[in-house]
Structures are given as C-alpha cells and as structure tokens.
Amino acid sequence: MKKKLLSAFLVMAMTVSMLAGCGGSGSDAGTADETETTDDSQAEESTGDKVKVALLITGSFGDKAFNDSAHAGMERLMEEMGDQVEVEMIEMGTDKTKWEGSMLDASESDADIIITGLWDMKEITEQVAQEYPDKHYIIFDTDVDYTLGDLSNVYSMSYKQNECAFLAGVLAASLTSSDAEYANEDAVIGFVGARDTAVVINDSAVGYIQGAQFINPDIKVMVSYVGSYVDSATAKELALTQYSSGADCVFVAAGPASVGVIEAAAESQRYVIGVDSDQALAYEGQDEANYIVSSAIKNVGDSLVDAVKKSIAGELPYGEYEILGLKDGVVGLADNDIYQSIVPEDIQNAVNDARDQIISGEIEVNTAYGMDEATLNEIIDSAQ
C-alpha cells in the first residue's frame, strides 16, 4: 500500500515537473491547448501589428454595473478601433484565490495592456506588475501604492462617485420637499449601502449627505448598510424600514443587492436612485422602472476606452493615479424619460447648477478616501 502511494506521488511529481518545464521553455513546446493558442496569436502578432488588450474582471459579467460597463467599453473599443486592437475578456469568478493566478496567466500571455479593476485587485497588481515590467497595466476604481517599488508600468484610476452621489443628494433633497407624486411631507431621505467597510460605498454616502445638506441643511438622512453585496432580501428589508420611517427617496449603493431596494421602492410607492449604471434600463416596461428617478452612473466603460486610446497614442501617464469625475464626463446622473417625467424643471435646474458648480470648482465635494472613521461618523450624525 505504501509503495503504491509513493509511486503515485512520484508519477505526479514527474508530471508536474514536466508541465512546468513546458511552461518555462515558453511557447515552442505546444503540448497543451493553451500553449497552442499562444503560438497562433504570436504568429499573428508578428504579421499584423495589433495591440492586445486583456480585460480581467472580478466576478462575472451580467452584474448590471461595473463589469457590464467595462464589457460595453471593450465592445465599443473593438468597434471603433478593431483594426488596431484585439480584446480578450476574462471573467475571474468570485474565488479570490484564483485571481492572482489569472493575473499571472495574462501577464505570461502576449497581451500588451492588461486591464483589471476594483480594490480586491490592488495588491495583486502591485505584485504582478513588478514581475513583468514590459507589460502595461491599467487598474480602475482603485489606486496602487507607487511607493512599493517600480510601478511605472501601472496606470490607476478611480472615479469620483462622491460627485455623482452629491448630485443624487441634491436630487433627493429637492424631491422630498417637492410636490412630486410619491413624495411625503417629511424632509427625510435614505441611503442604503453595501458594506460600511468599503471606502467606495462610504464615498457615495459622504457625497450624498453633503449634496442633500447643500439643498436643505436640516434634512434627515437615514443611513443603513446591508453588510453584503448579494443579500437582496436584507437590502429590501432595510429600504422598507426607511420608507416606513418617513423616507421618500432612497439612494442605493449596494451592487447586485440593489434590486431589493428597488423592489421596496415599488412596493412602498416611493422613489429610489440607482447606482453604477442606469438601473431603470433593467426594468424597462415594468412597474418598478417608474420609481427609479435616476441613477448615479460611473461610466467605467468609457473611461477604459479613453485610457486604451491614450495608451496607444502614447499619452497615458503610466506610473500615475488619476481620479476622474464630472469634469471628465465619467460620472453623472442618468437622464432618461423617467427622470424627465418625474423631476420638475426647477429641480432639474438645481441639479444642473450643482453640476456646473462642481465642475467649475465652486463646490468641493468631500471624499471618504483618506477620511478617518470619526469624521465619517460625524458627517453621518450631522444628518440625523
């Protein structure tokens, strides 16, 4: 029995070392399928001179938010610059342990620009990018720590969700004291976030509260956190609680769990402001859509298209971190039929004014990035 086990181990060890040998010697072996495809594409590259872009997303497409936006951006990129770029999109799934492996695979491949995103990928990118100095990395929705080493091949960008959240706050605060159909008398609005530990979510909260106070300094903003990105039932429960305690417009920033809040809005016949992408589109033709006044959009796709274009033109500042906001046209409020029909003109003007003032720098929106817990709590408490 022992001998059997030993021999099995030996065989395994040999196979592994053989495979590793193949990987090490590069693409000339061509035993596995994967290496073969690399061969093909490499041959192609030597004939055509296309820039290869690999997009690695955490989770999967179909989230109606970031990933889909990135997907749409890549599609647009292929449409517009199909003769110059080739795009590969990889869904890395939700198993975090596999993400680093996927990053290494992509870096081993012949991709020229590797795009990935979100805070979870920050550390992995910081490590992998140093090992492959001749590859280019674009990471969205987070910064990287450039002091860690030579990261001159990494461009990081994030979005000023606090700016579009500010506009959401302006909209909600104006709507709650207006005579819109589903608004009540109390100057109370709500915010439902995913996790209180996520800076991105708190950044939205901070901007939202500031925007609401900009319109009405005495407004009450109820703040709740689901504690998860997927628990749509708890999200709904929280929103129902807020609506029944007098809130008539709730801004939700809870990723996939947001659908629960939208349902609560339809059930309570109150307003909701969606997040990340225009969430009313997902409910087209359904009753729920009528309650989604607008959405605070982060246009990840457009920012990626811009970044890749700039990179090809040699203008993208690798080695730097940029925060894109209203000024860059990357964030904003969704302007659709529902928005036009529900929101009275004077409120639309107020929202537009606020936007202009943010762009011109007259209003400076607070951000949760680098904010300590005490200040954050103070801001939330100030609206109770």
Add this chain to the structure above:
Amino acid sequence: MDVLQDILRTLSLPDFYFAMFRSATPVLLTTLGAMVASRSGTNNIALEGTMLISAFVGVAVSAFTQSALIGFLGAVFSGFVVSSILAYFVLKLNSNSVISGIALNTFASGATIFVLYLLTGEKGASTSLPSLTLPSITIPLVKDIPVIGTILSGHHILTYAGLILVVVIWYMFKYTRLGMHIRAVGESPDAAESVGISVKKVKYIALSISGILTGMAGAFLSMGYVSLFSSGMTAGRGYIALATQAIAAGNAVVGMLASLLFGFCQSMANYLQSSSIPLQFIQLMPYLIIVIAYTIYCFAMEQRKKKKQFREADKKK
C-alpha cells in the same frame, strides 16, 4: 439613553413585529427542515444550496409557466431532488454528509448563476424574467383588531404555512409512526434495525422532508420576500438554520422560538441602523445572540446531565 429610547421606540412599532415574522420565515422553514434531517441522524449541511436552487427554480418555473402555484411546486420539487442527491451520496455511497453537503452548496451557487445566464444572459439578478409571487393573506376578523391585526394579518402565505408546519412537525415527532421511526433511527440505528425498521428508508424519507421544507424556504425568498432571484441571495440563512436547529434540539416549537428570536434580532438590527449604536455591533447582533443562546442551551444540558449522573450515583449507594 438615546439608545434605550431608540430600542423602546422600535419595540412600540407594530411594523417591527411584522418585519420580525417576515425575517424569521425563511429561517423557520429551514430550521424545521434541518430538524427532521438531524433527528434521523444525518446532518443536512446542504440547506443553503438547496434553498438557493429552490429560489431559482421557483422564479424560473413561474416565469415560464406564468403560474405561481406551478412555480412553487417546482421549487419544492427541486428541494426534494437536491436532498435526494444528498441522500444518494450519504446513504447509498456512504460518503461523509458534511463534505457532500458542502459540495452541493458550492455546486448550487455556481449552477444557479450558470442557468440564470443561459436563460436571461445575465448573471446578477433575474429582473428580466417575468416571474410571479405567491400571495399574501389577510385574515378576516383578526385584521380588524388594532395592533395585533397589523402584526398578524397580511403576511405571506408561506409565513403562515411555516407556523402551521411547526405544529405538524411537532405532532409528527410526538404521535406518528413515521416520527417515532425517524427518532429511533437517529438515536440508535442498530436498535431500530433490530426491530425491523429500514434505517436507510427512514433516513431517505427524513432527508426528503428536509429538502421539501427547505425548498419552501427558497420559494419564500424569491417569490415573496423579494420577487426575483439574485445570485447568492440566501446569504447564509441556511447556516443560521443549522444553529437554530441545534438550539431547538429536535423540538419544533423551540425551533420556532429560536427562529423568531433570530427574526427579532435581525429586524431590530434593521431598525436600529439609524441610531447611535455602532453599526458593526448591530450587524453582528443576530448572530451573537444565536451563539449566546446556543451556549446557554449547551450549558444547561451539561448541568442536567451532571445532575442525572449524581442522582444515579446516589441511588447506587
């Protein structure tokens, strides 16, 4: 003091108690499911995955047949199928029930998203499927009583079903042949076998009942609590049910109280979010209280056991 006021104010709201029943329902149904399995001697860890699959099947079937009832039956049937798969692994192939259960849970979280993608082209939520929901019921007479009417009437049909099933399960264990057999098999399979009870058959039946109950919990999540399926929507409720089941120690009524305790804490946590209590504490409260309750229960059981031993020792003297 503010905190105390917040709590008292929350406790005076009828809406709060209504929400308590709503939050407790999926846990209650799953607790009953876990209880039946556990009394037969098999730990059904696959509850989480079973619930997720049932939630998904309920939405998908009701969307395609445009009948909420068929959707519900589909959800329950899928619960039965998943538990049968578990039963096959555990009873036929003699695999470890915990490992098989974990495998099914992992399978469920992937498979539901995969099929959702095949059906809708989306992986997040089933917003584009025109799925139906099961109705809520207003109880005549009761609904006219102030306060109590608001709390007890107007719940989802499965909330009432869950409460009725508490009595049914309690009765089953206490007075029916099947209930006795399940208990016998769970406590001493050898003894049960020696008097001619087919251990495997009884265990299979128990697991099936467990799957059906959990299937109802899944249907409640996606056809009542919310009216769509979103990936990973069970969010640990199946595991909570394992804890409440452990507290209940096979007593359906205690199981109901434990589930309601969880619902109480959960809905208290929702209401207190805008109070001055630190959020992190509020969010862990439901789980903390379940752990505390379980600790107290274990402690009490241990004491009882010791007393019994002392008594027996005294007798011998």
